[in-house]
Amino acid sequence: MTAKKIPEIIDLSQEIYDRMPVYKKLPEVKIDVHASHEEWENLPSSDKTPSVLILQMGEHTGPHVDALSNMGIPYKTHSIDKMPLNTFLTSAFCLDFSHKEPGELIEPEELIEACKSSKNKIQEGDTVLICTDHYKKHFGSASWAKGPGLGAKATRWLGEQKIAAFGVETMSQGVKGISNKEVHAICGEMGFTQYENVINLDLLTSRTRFPFIGLPLKIRGGTGSPVRAVAVFY
Template sequence: MQFIDLSREIYHKMPRLLNHPSIVITPYSTHDEIREAEGVKFSSATLSLAIGDHAGTHVDAPVHFNADPGAKAIHELPLEDFYLEAVCLDLSHKELKSDISIADLEAAEKAAGVTIGPRDMVLLHMNFYNRCYDTPGYLTDFPGLTKESAEWLGAKKIAMFGVEAVSPGRPGKNNFEVHMVCRDMGFTHVEGLVNMEALIGKGRFRFIGFPLKIRGGTGSPIRAVAILGQ
């Protein structure tokens, strides 16, 4: 059994979309502060975290893109939604700022030798993190799904899909439309994944990415992991 860590580190002032809160991590107490209790001296260190519910590698809850009063927040979603059979499609050849078409997905599915089925997690490897992280283009230049290609995934009754980028569709109209497809077809997505190159050619595997139990959360950071060879 092999564990592949698909999660980004969360750190002070890490890149994020400007319509989400800045990530602020500062020391709260340090080992320089010595305390004493019942004659025993000791120290402890803790950090203060101020992050949004879409920080780092995270999943969107339905309430993020659905204004319906019945849309579920992250704490209301069942744990089985985050423990899924998964496949990874290789789209690393896609140019930056390009659209991912239905034909691209069909070709990648065939090349992977898998069949996407109901309740699957579909990971879309675009080699974007390796190409653009720590550059200005990280927030803007990723390939992305279109309304039509997102609907193609939704028609397969998937549970969710995942991307390396900060959004599933390219900035602007595409991204809004992909979110609306998720709303209308009843699935969601993970953003900010890494290390998906390790999953190419591996067939089916297990995806785990449990969210924090944030009451009313519109999303949550997750520790995304792929398990091979179960």
């Protein structure tokens, strides 16, 4: 009998935890005990072991995907619960931009060269992951909110390749105060989305094309959702 081959799964998701860093003025993450095992069993305890936690956070917390409705008023009907599931289960590969410093833009010619270097060609419906190593270098520091990101021209070039999505390690896909609003608008206009706060992308830059999964919660009218993003290798 042939042994069943177990796939290798690389977790691409940050933890979600109480008071974690969030983008600008997004809702603060609060996690507390709603009910404990001791309470259910009428046992005295000064240290509750949680049975049910309360989670209070915005949709765009930690590793998450944006709905097209997040991109602007013209796309308000394209909420996360209405987007096709095959948007979030795709073929993918990862490009190495670990040389980029905080605040630097990624331009179209750099994407083209990175594809050549990785020996990957973007196919329609792909997810393109962009490794800047910003998470490992700067998470928890003053530079964390100042990551490198896509420029408007680079975003439009990705849209012209008819991708499903792209993903970044940073809290914003563009550079804050320079390209971020334009990147959102272009994604809405061209009908593709993005993941933010994904991690471990440095483990993927030397790997071949792989299945990517980043399924959102089915939030009615949601403008985005946390995801458990993974790369799968068989």
